[in-house]
Amino acid sequence: AKIKYIEFDGREHEIEVKNGLSVMEGAVRHNVPGIDADCGGACACATCHVYVDEDFLDVTGRPSAMEESMLDFAENVQPNSRLSCQIRVSDDLDGLIVRLPENQH
Ligand code: FES
Numbered sequence: 001a002k003i004k005y006i007e008f009d010g011r012e013h014e015i016e017v018k019n020g021l022s023v024m025e026g027a028v029r030h031n032v033p034g035i036d037a038d039c040g041g042a043c044a045c046a047t048c049h050v051y052v053d054e055d056f057l058d059v060t061g062r063p064s065a066m067e068e069s070m071l072d073f074a075e076n077v078q079p080n081s082r083l084s085c086q087i088r089v090s091d092d093l094d095g096l097i098v099r100l101p102e103n104q105h
Contacts, residue, residue, distance in 0.1 A: 001094040005032045005050075008102045017089045023098060024048040024085035034100035041085035046073040047104040048084040053097035060087050060096070076101055 005013045005027055017026030027035040027048075039045035043066055052060050057080060063071065067086045071077050084098065 001089050001091055001096065003089065003093065004095075004097045005034075006097065006099045007032075007034050008100055019090050021089050022085045023050065023087040023089060023093075023096070024083075026089060027084065032100075034104070035084060036104045037085060039085075043067055043070055043083060043086055046070045046083060049074040049077075049101050049104060050082055050084045050098040051078060051101070052080045052082050052087075053099070054080060056093070056096050059092050074101070075103070075105065 001017060003015055003017050003023060003026055013032045015026055015030045022041055024035055024037050024041055028037055036047035038047045063082055067083050070083060071081055
């Protein structure tokens with residue numbers, strides 16, 4: 001699926017991410033800056049924080065309880081905040097837009 005990552009400064013990266021990968025893995029494999037993913041996708045670091053575009057909130061679904069509690073460690077959390085390692089890419093997500101926070105701490 002095609003995913004658009006928008007950095008905090010507005011730089012856009014439109015990337016074809018293979019189904020089955022996470023939104024975080026898609027960014028890391030294509031060197032999109034702004035997603036640290038310190039824990040490698042285990043939902044244990046909150047450094048893969050992204051904001052899901054409002055139009056896609058229905059398709060990405062809601063964070064799990066575990067993800068919710070990890071999000072407490074991210075800064076500037078908003079209602080559309082997600083940990084990108086917990087969003088699995090599929091055809092349904094084609095065109096997804098995620099915005100990256102100013103920093104990941
Ligand atoms: Fe660590 Fe997502 S990569 S929580």
